[in-house]
Amino acid sequence: MLNDRLSNTSKGGKNENVIVLDDAPQIRGLSCTADELADALRAPLAVVAVRVVRQRSVTSKALFSEFQARGMSRKQYDTKAIQVARIVEALSIGLSLDSR
Numbered sequence: 001m002l003n004d005r006l007s008n009t010s011k012g013g014k015n016e017n018v019i020v021l022d023d024a025p026q027i028r029g030l031s032c033t034a035d036e037l038a039d040a041l042r043a044p045l046a047v048v049a050v051r052v053v054r055q056r057s058v059t060s061k062a063l064f065s066e067f068q069a070r071g072m073s074r075k076q077y078d079t080k081a082i083q084v085a086r087i088v089e090a091l092s093i094g095l096s097l098d099s100r
Contacts, residue, residue, distance in 0.1 A: 016050045018084060019066040023059040028092050040095060044087050048080070 020038040030037065038054040045052055050067075060066075067081050 015068075015070040015072075016080065017053045017066075017068045018045060018050055018088070019053050019055050019068065021055050021058050021060050021066075027060075028096075030092060030095050032095055037095070040091055041088065044091055045084065048083055048087065050080070050084055 018041065020034055020041065022034050024034055025032050025037045032040070035054060038052050041052045067084050069077050069080055072080065
């Protein structure tokens with residue numbers, strides 16, 4: 001049991017998710033849909049072993065979406081969250097430039 005949990009945590013991705021909510025594109029000022037944003041994020045975030053989850057019928061006042069990572073130390077979480085935020089920001093800038 002403990003070995004299974006450790007192996008899942010060390011592989012990454014299985015417990016690391018970015019949740020894309022219905023209003024995420026509008027909050028970021030993008031003209032795409034939440035489904036399109038989630039699709040666009042999948043490949044770049046897969047490179048860093050983070051899964052994109054599209055959560056329907058949910059909104060938030062957060063600037064983007066929730067980053068979740070279970071089983072990490074606080075330092076590991078902060079490092080990964082910064083990495084994810086940079087990827088999301090770069091992709092958002094690219095999407096906003098494409099829509100002009």
